[in-house]
Amino acid sequence: xxxxxxxxxxxxxxxxxxxxxxxxxxxxxxxxxxxxxxxxxxxxxxxxxxxxxxxxxxxxxxxxxxxxxxxxxxxxxxxxxxxxxxxxxxxxxxxxxxxxxxxxxxxxxxxxxxxxxxxxxxxxxxxxxxxxxxxxxxxxxxxxxxxxxxxxxxxxxxxxxxxxxxxxxxxxxxxxxxxxxxxxxxxxxxxxxxxxxxxxxxxxxxxxxxxxxxxxxxxxxxxxxxxxxxxxxxxxxxxxxxxxxxxxxxxxxxxxxxxxxxxxxxxxxxxxxxxxxxxxxxxxxxxxxxxxxxxxxxxxxxxxxxxx
Numbered sequence: 641x642x643x644x645x646x647x648x649x650x651x652x653x654x655x656x657x658x659x660x661x662x663x664x665x666x667x668x669x670x671x672x673x674x675x676x677x678x679x680x681x682x683x684x685x686x687x688x689x690x691x692x693x694x695x696x697x698x699x700x701x702x703x704x705x706x707x708x709x710x711x712x713x714x715x716x717x718x719x720x721x722x723x724x725x726x727x728x729x730x731x732x733x734x735x736x737x738x739x740x741x742x743x744x745x746x747x748x749x750x751x752x753x754x755x756x757x758x759x760x761x762x763x764x765x766x767x768x769x770x771x772x773x774x775x776x777x778x779x780x781x782x783x784x785x786x787x788x789x790x791x792x793x794x795x796x797x798x799x800x801x802x803x804x805x806x807x808x809x810x811x812x813x814x815x816x817x818x819x820x821x822x823x824x825x826x827x828x829x830x831x832x833x834x835x836x837x838x839x840x841x842x843x844x845x846x847x848x849x850x851x852x853x854x855x856x857x858x859x860x861x862x863x864x865x866x867x868x869x870x871x872x873x874x875x876x877x878x879x880x881x882x883x884x885x886x887x888x889x890x891x892x893x894x895x896x897x898x899x900x901x902x903x904x905x906x907x908x909x910x911x912x913x914x915x916x917x918x919x920x921x922x923x924x925x926x927x928x929x930x931x932x933x934x935x936x937x938x939x940x941x942x943x944x945x946x947x948x
Contacts, residue, residue, distance in 0.1 A: 641692075641696055641699060641917075641921060642692075643920075643924070644917040644918070644920040644921040644924065645692050645695065645696075645913065645917045647917075647920060648908070648911065648912075648913045648916045648917045648920070649688060649913060651911060653911065654679075654684050654911055654913075655682060655684065655708045655709075655910060655911045655912060655913070656675060656678045656679050656682065656684055657911075658909075658910050658911055659671065659678065659708075659910075660672055660675060660678075682708055691913075695913075695914060695917075699918075702715070703715070704718075704914060704915075704918040705914030705915075705918070706914065707907070707912055707914060707915040708910070708911075708912045708913070708914070708915070709906065709907065709910050709912045709915070710912075710915070714914055714915050714918050717903060717915060718900070718918070718919075718922075720898075721898060721899060721900040721903055722900055724793070724897075724898065724899060725884070725885065725899040725900040725901065726884060728815065728818060728819055728822075728897070728899065729822075729883070729884040729885075729887060729888070730884065731819060732819055732822040732823050732826060732888075733826070733880065733883075733884065735823050735827075736822070736823050736826030736827045736829075736830055737826075737830055737873075739823070739827045739830075739831075740826065740827040740828070740829070740830025740831040740834060741830060741831075741834050741870075741873070743759055743827070743831045743834075744830065744831040744832070744833070744834025744835040744837075744838065745834060745835075745838060745861075745866060746759070747759045747760065747831065747835045748834070748835045748836075748838035748839045748842065748869075749838070749842075749861060751839065759831065760832075760835075762828070763828040763831050763832045763835075764828075764832075765828070766824050766825050766827065766828025766829075767825070767828045767829060767832065769824075769825065770825070770890070771821045771822050771824070771825040771888055771890075771891050772821070772888075772890040772891040772893075772894045774820075774821040774824055774825065775817055775818055775821035775891045775894055775895055776894055778817045778820060778821060779791070779817055779894070779895065782817060790813065790814045790817055790895075791814070791895050791896040792814060792895070792896045792897070792898075793811055793814050793815060793897065793898060794807065794810050794811060794814060795810050795814075798810045798811075815897075817895060818888070818891055818892070818895050818897055821888075821891055822887070822888050822891065830873065833872060833873055833876075834869060834870075834873065837869035837870075837871070837872055837873070838865055838866065838869040840869075841864075841865050841868045841869045842861070842865050846864065847860060847864060847865060850864055867941055867942075868941075868942070870941060871938060871941065871942065874934050874937045874938055874941065875934050875938070876934075877930045877931075877933055877934040877937070878927055878930040878931040878934050879927065879930065880930060881926040881927065881929055881930035881933075882923045882924075882926045882927045882930065884926065885900055885901070885904075885919065885922060885923050885926060886901060886904065886923050887901070888901065889901040889902070889904070889905055893905065900919065903915065903919070904916060904919045904920075907919065
């Protein structure tokens with residue numbers, strides 16, 4: 641909480657300064673005359689340590705404060721945005737790893753074959769192509785085919801409509817671009833890491849010894865090779881869980897997706913301390929949980945770690 645609150649307070653000025661500048665840019669000069677009143681309304685006239693102590697006292701009770709920008713409780717904002725964010729990011733994460741790991745295994749066990757060359761080329765393209773650029777290309781491609789700009793989550797007629805089969809289909813029609821873009825880049829990374837790790841493991845002395853003992857090749861690969869090659873990917877879980885919240889931010893902006901990433905970006909730019917600080921703390925908690933899960937999975941994969 642100290643780090644999250646402190647980072648949001650680091651930039652010069654505060655939310656009121658940004659609000660006044662925005663109003664003046666729109667030709668409204670009256671906000672400058674209300675500066676003291678605005679600071680008192682948002683509690684920004686108090687010293688930073690008092691504001692932090694007050695926020696922390698409420699935070700431990702589940703009250704994350706009110707968003708300056710949206711004029712609503714932070715809990716309400718998170719409750720609106722988190723479900724969609726987790727649905728998109730979890731789906732992309734599961735598919736990226738579920739596709740990338742088998743492709744990496746195939747590429748490593750068929751090194752220098754045509755399939756390996758093809759997958760390696762695709763992976764290099766996927767790694768070098770930002771997900772937001774791929775999303776933009778898919779957006780243009782979809783527009784050329786259908787004549788519709790598939791930004792946002794719904795077409796205009798379904799934004800306020802009650803849930804129905806037609807609304808679900810409209811949602812799927814819009815959300816596939818972002819999901820596919822994130823899956824493509826994520827799969828490329830997972831595949832390259834898995835291929836490199838498995839090739840390194842298969843060249844180890846204990847793999848050569850296992851083959852010399854006459855152990856079946858599929859046992860050598862799956863029990864001794866793949867299991868050890870998964871270590872770096874498992875360790876990446878520490879940051880991958882945080883990616884569920886702070887990943888594909890630019891893609892969300894390009895596609896106008898109402899995810900938590902765009903909320904976090906706007907909160908940071910406008911110094912919405914309580915909203916941005918809460919999201920930052922949530923990211924930190926996910927890093928800790930991911931690191932703990934990674935350690936547990938590593939102990940399950942490698943018995944040697946348990947004795948350490």
